[in-house]
Amino acid sequence: MHGIGRDPATDQQLVDALREGGSEAAFRELYRRHTPRLLQFVTRVLGGLVEDAEDVVQETWVKAVGGLSRFRGEASLGTWLTGIGLNTARMHLRRLGRWRGFLEAMEPESGPPALSHEERMDLECVLAYLPDGQRLVLLLHDLEGYTHGEIGELLGIAEGTSKSQLSAARKRAQALYDGGVPRAG
Numbered sequence: 001m002h003g004i005g006r007d008p009a010t011d012q013q014l015v016d017a018l019r020e021g022g023s024e025a026a027f028r029e030l031y032r033r034h035t036p037r038l039l040q041f042v043t044r045v046l047g048g049l050v051e052d053a054e055d056v057v058q059e060t061w062v063k064a065v066g067g068l069s070r071f072r073g074e075a076s077l078g079t080w081l082t083g084i085g086l087n088t089a090r091m092h093l094r095r096l097g098r099w100r101g102f103l104e105a106m107e108p109e110s111g112p113p114a115l116s117h118e119e120r121m122d123l124e125c126v127l128a129y130l131p132d133g134q135r136l137v138l139l140l141h142d143l144e145g146y147t148h149g150e151i152g153e154l155l156g157i158a159e160g161t162s163k164s165q166l167s168a169a170r171k172r173a174q175a176l177y178d179g180g181v182p183r184a185g
Contacts, residue, residue, distance in 0.1 A: 011077040019068050031061065034078055038085050044139050045089040048128040056092050060085040082144060083154055086136070093132060126173045134169035141166050 009017075009029070017026035035057060042060070043053035063084050064071075071080055127135050136155065140146040141162070146154070148162040155162070 012073055015068060015071060015073075015077060018065070027065065030077070034081055035061075037078065038081055041082060041139065041144065042085050042089050044127050044143075045086065045136060046092065047130075047132070047135065052092060052096075053089075056088050057085065060088045063088065086140075086154060126176050129176060130169055130172055134165050134172060137162050137165035138169040138173070 009026075011030065011033070014023075014026040014030050017023040018030070038060065039053060039057050042056045043050055046053050046056065060081065064081055067084075071077070127139070130138065137151055140151045140154065141148065148159045148166075151157070151162040152159045157165075
């Protein structure tokens with residue numbers, strides 16, 4: 001599907017085509033453009049549960065297509081999808097009994113988990129070991145580029161809570177790296 005001339009259609013043009021006529025080609029193109037990043041984000045939110053992440057991404061797309069009338073274009077489509085994916089992943093974590101909430105006090109840790117020297121420590125591994133609240137704030141701030149105010153709105157927490165969660169996440173990630181675990185590379 002193309003826009004004017006040979007230029008590819010914008011996300012907004014594709015959304016309009018999907019809203020107006022249910023264009024399957026428009027949906028396929030949006031899915032192709034946004035699913036890889038969305039899947040990576042959701043996988044990280046879920047702490048590396050890839051099969052669950054695939055289910056959450058499918059559910060995200062079902063919700064997004066069903067709610068296209070609410071997409072106003074004030075934020076990018078990718079940002080809008082990230083918000084839906086985040087909320088869907090949070091619901092999934094609740095169903096698994098893993099969602100602890102962001103306002104709970106952080107439980108004292110006994111230190112970084114013991115990993116064999118053969119295991120590679122990379123971003124995905126570090127993220128998997130972070131508590132849910134810290135992981136989400138770190139993902140949204142450092143990897144997705146959201147401000148603390150935006151994170152607060154997305155997660156229903158105070159801006160200060162976002163800042164403290166990010167600080168704690170960075171400290172815990174550094175402790176994981178410094179705990180004798182070999183780094184990738």
